[in-house]
Amino acid sequence: xxxxxxxxxxxxxxxxxxxxxxxxxxxxxxxxxxxxxxxxxxxxxxxxxxxxxxxxxxxxxxxxxxxxxxxxxxxxxxxxxxxxxxxxxxxxxxxxxxxxxxxxxxxxxxxxxxxxxxxxxxxxxxxxxxxxxxxxxxxxxxxxxxxxxxxxxxxxxxxxxxxxxxxxxxxxxxxxxxxxxxxxxxxxxxxxxxxxxxxxxxxxxxxxxxxxxxxxxxxxxxxxxxxxxxxxxxxxxxxxxxxxxxxxxxxxxxxxxxxxxxxxxxxxxxxxxxxxxxxxxxxxxxxxxxxxxxxxxxxxxxxxxxxxxxxxxxxxxxxxxxxxxxxxxxxxxxxxxxxxxxxxxxxxxxxxxxxxxxxxxxxxxxxxxx
Numbered sequence: 001x002x003x004x005x006x007x008x009x010x011x012x013x014x015x016x017x018x019x020x021x022x023x024x025x026x027x028x029x030x031x032x033x034x035x036x037x038x039x040x041x042x043x044x045x046x047x048x049x050x051x052x053x054x055x056x057x058x059x060x061x062x063x064x065x066x067x068x069x070x071x072x073x074x075x076x077x078x079x080x081x082x083x084x085x086x087x088x089x090x091x092x093x094x095x096x097x098x099x100x101x102x103x104x105x106x107x108x109x110x111x112x113x114x115x116x117x118x119x120x121x122x123x124x125x126x127x128x129x130x131x132x133x134x135x136x137x138x139x140x141x142x143x144x145x146x147x148x149x150x151x152x153x154x155x156x157x158x159x160x161x162x163x164x165x166x167x168x169x170x171x172x173x174x175x176x177x178x179x180x181x182x183x184x185x186x187x188x189x190x191x192x193x194x195x196x197x198x199x200x201x202x203x204x205x206x207x208x209x210x211x212x213x214x215x216x217x218x219x220x221x222x223x224x225x226x227x228x229x230x231x232x233x234x235x236x237x238x239x240x241x242x243x244x245x246x247x248x249x250x251x252x253x254x255x256x257x258x259x260x261x262x263x264x265x266x267x268x269x270x271x272x273x274x275x276x277x278x279x280x281x282x283x284x285x286x287x288x289x290x291x292x293x294x295x296x297x298x299x300x301x302x303x304x305x306x307x308x309x310x311x312x313x314x315x316x317x318x319x320x321x322x323x324x325x326x327x328x329x330x331x332x333x334x335x336x337x338x339x340x341x342x343x344x345x346x347x348x349x350x351x352x353x354x355x356x357x358x359x360x361x362x363x364x365x366x367x368x369x370x
Contacts, residue, residue: 010035011056011128016045016072017090018064022113026059026090029117030124042067046075049082056128062091062102070105077106084134086127090115178363179312180217185359186308188213193348194304200344203300208268212301215273219280219305222252234319249290252277272301280305285339295342303342307333307349310340315360326357 012035015026023038030036037052039045041064049055058076062069069089076082086108091098094112102110108130109123191212195204223231226248230241237245256274260266266274279293279302286294298306314329324332330353337346349356 012037012052012054013124014039014045014048014052014055014058016040016042016058016064016069017061019061022061022090025115029115029120034124041065042069042072042075045072046079046082049076049085050079055082055085056131057124058085058087059090059124060087060107062089062093062098070101073102073105073107084131086131088123088127090120178365179316181363182312182359183219183305183308184213184216185363186311186356187216187304189352189355189359190304190307190345190348193352194345197344197348200300208272211269212272212276212304215269215276215301216305216308218252218256218273219276219309220248220252221255221277222248222250225251232319236320246281246289249278249281275299275301276305278302280309282306283336283340284342287339298342303345307341307345310336311349311356312360316365326353326360 010033013030014037015023015030016039017023017026018040020040023040027036027038037048037055039048043066045058045060049058060069060073064072067075069091073087073089076085076087087106088109088111089099089102089107090111090113091102092113099110108127111120111123188209191204191209194200195206195209226245230237230244233241253274256270256277260270260274263270276299278290279299282288282291282293282298282302283306284295284298284303286292311329311333314324314332315326317323330350333341333346333349337343341349
């Protein structure tokens with residue numbers, strides 16, 4: 001319970017003075033309402049303060065042998081463990097410049113000797129109340145921060161669940177239900193592998209990798225608009241059908257742009273989702289779709305997804321083909337270096353090929369293990 005709420009709480013005050021009579025006087029004045037500790041020099045005061053976690057206030061003399069009160073106060077304020085303990089100077093040095101010095105080193109108040117008990121009690125009570133109020137406010141803010149973090153975590157879980165649900169609408173019509181999870185993990189593995197590469201370091205910050213990973217399941221969201229007779233055709237698409245199939249990239253972009261419009265603007269998550277949905281079918285040599293982008297013009301996120309998506313399509317059963325083995329898929333992927341795929345991204349894929357195989361096995365579709 002906070003000191004403001006506990007009527008029986010007795011604050012602890014450290015009295016620092018090199019004159020025994022002064023210590024005895026202050027102890028006698030304060031004993032009925034406060035616990036007191038004493039120190040006769042600055043060095044001992046620092047040790048007592050550091051060893052007393054429930055210390056509430058320091059009454060500090062200025063003129064002491066060795067370390068004076070000003071330096072003692074400076075060191076109390078420099079130590080994170082004691083920095084928030086209020087310090088009141090009690091001293092015979094009562095010139096304006098003396099008081100200014102005391103306040104400049106971190107004291108909250110400056111009282112002259114001889115001591116006036118009513119003024120001492122009033123100042124001590126005021127600063128203890130202020131400190132207790134600050135601590136109560138700090139605890140309240142910490143509780144609010146924890147609540148915000150919990151609520152944010154809940155919202156993120158809801159967001160991810162909605163993303164997976166939306167993505168599943170398209171993927172369950174065109175492949176195994178775990179395709180979106182596999183490609184999500186492939187993409188994250190590629191991004192982590194490439195984040196220290198000079199060509200990718202600026203794009204693959206920890207935050208961007210996290211956002212790309214979360215948005216990856218939406219890469220084929222546009223397929224919800226493709227007719228079943230094309231999407232599930234058992235055989236090769238004719239040219240007209242392929243032109244319709246290619247529209248899924250634009251449909252995906254338009255779907256995400258619609259979300260951005262409703263939100264009144266974009267954000268990093270939606271930007272990556274839009275990039276991936278619209279450009280993951282582009283090819284390094286410019287022969288892809290929908291805009292025939294070439295090389296560095298293709299967003300990094302889309303280049304990563306291109307490798308992840310093609311590998312998973314190769315190892316998976318589709319209505320138009322049986323699954324290829326991992327080894328066969330590696331051979332086919334290698335033929336696309338510098339034509340279909342960014343060479344450096346494909347090199348990262350081959351460096352991670354055992355990790356890709358492990359992910360494929362872990363998230364294999366029940367009806368057709370990869």
